[in-house]
Amino acid sequence: MKSMESVFWPASENGRRKKHKMDQDKRKEIINSSETQEDLGVREDGVQVTGVQESGIQSESAVPHKRRVRYKGTHPRKFEEKYKEHQPEKYRDTIEKVISKGSTPAGMHISIMVNEILDFLQIQPGQTGLDATLGYGGHTGHMLEQLKGQGHMWALDVDTIEMEKTRKRLAERGFGPDILTIKHLNFANIDQVAEEAGGFDFILADLGVSSMQIDNPERGFSYKTDGPLDLRLDSSRGMTAAERLKELDEEELVGMLVENSDEPYAKEIARRVMRELRNGNAVDTTTRLRELIEEALVFLPVADRKEAVKKSCQRCFQALRIDINSEFEVLYSFLDKLPGALKPGGRAAILTFHSGEDRLVKRAFKDGKKAGLYSEISADVIRPSAEECIKNGRARSTKLRWAIRG
DSSP: OOOHHHHHSOHHHHHHHHHHHHHHHHHHHHHTSTTTSSOSSBOTTOOBOOOEETTEEOOOOSOOOOOOOOOSSSSOOSGGGOTTTTOTTTOHHHHHHHHHTTOOOTTOOOOSSHHHHHHHHOOOTTOEEEESOOTTSHHHHHHHHHHTTSSEEEEEESOHHHHHHHHHHHHHTTOOTTTEEEEEOOGGGHHHHHHHHTOEEEEEEEOSOOHHHHHOGGGTOOTTSOOBSOOOSSTTSSOOHHHHHHHOOHHHHHHHHHHHHOOTTHHHHHHHHHHHHHTTOOOOBHHHHHHHHHHHTTTSOHHHHHHHHHHHHHHHHHHHHHHHTTHHHHHHHHHHHHHHHEEEEEEEEEEEOSHHHHHHHHHHHHHHHHTTSEEEEOSSOBOOOHHHHHHOGGGTTOEEEEEEEO
16 A cells, blocks of 8 residues: 555655655754764854765864853853853954943953043053952053053952953953063052052052952852852952851841941841751852842832842842951051052042942041041042943942042
8 A cells, every 4th residue: 555655746756855854864963963063164163164965064173172051042041151251352242232231241340430530540651550459450451551551550359260361361462461460469468569569659449349250150249140158259268158157146147237238137137047057957059048038028018028138138248248358357458558558649549339338438538638648539429420320230339439649
């Protein structure tokens, strides 16, 4: 008995259909193979390979390709999946598109208030300057450009992971050891580097956490993504936030949340976290801490709860980060030593991101002017423009204060 296929199709046509089906199956087998899943045509890494032919696929002579992280859907969502954003030099169009939407590309940091800072510092070729918080190196690069190849920049950072990436990034732009010295040093020790450099004509300190630290879930800075509850700026030393929580009692945790972030629900949150620890359960991930904060605020009206939980998460993570990294103590030390690190007439600009930091800077500058250490200080804070805040949402809370050495 003839098959249904042979009834509707002549023998010659049926043969062609079978051959076409075999070719399709062969192509599928090739495309689905472990070596060629994404390597047909021009790959994401730019290596040119030959296409599929009827007899198979031509071999590639290049070095075996390390496959990128795969993701579901049409757009990557996780930090490690955003491979184009991690290669800004290669995918400029993607970077510009992300920034135009008011977002920060993964693994990057968009420098804040660059024009306002450069306008105040008035950098001249031949001067010596310090970026006390190197980070992604955006501000450092702009200041180096003002030197026009003359003078020298120093830069400090405690983040060993990001520091080496930035060193390489700036070196590729032509800013090598001849004009830039980068040190793994906390800016609390500004007196040490000032002595080595012979004093500074200008100093910039951009306080807080950089975007590439916040966005990387492995660093544990954000409640929005799951990761270890770490929060250390220098991941090579010191205890993590999870370890710190085990050392505290309820009263101490309440004090930390109030002092470091003015958390209005400090008692409720501390009570829930400590009960979890007393029951022998770990609080060692960002997700678990966020869940405990949500449980602590369950008494709030449903209409208000979501926004309240969001803000409490931001404040609690900030309070823990400040404590783990001794940020207030470090800032105290930096501000105390700052006048001595500046040459006469030298200029200092400081960016802050929360009220606790700004209060310390404001007080130190006022006290310094009264003591005759500064000839002039900013009368009020300088805020980023509305346009900049639209382009970079993380700029909204920024405050700039400055001082000129007497």
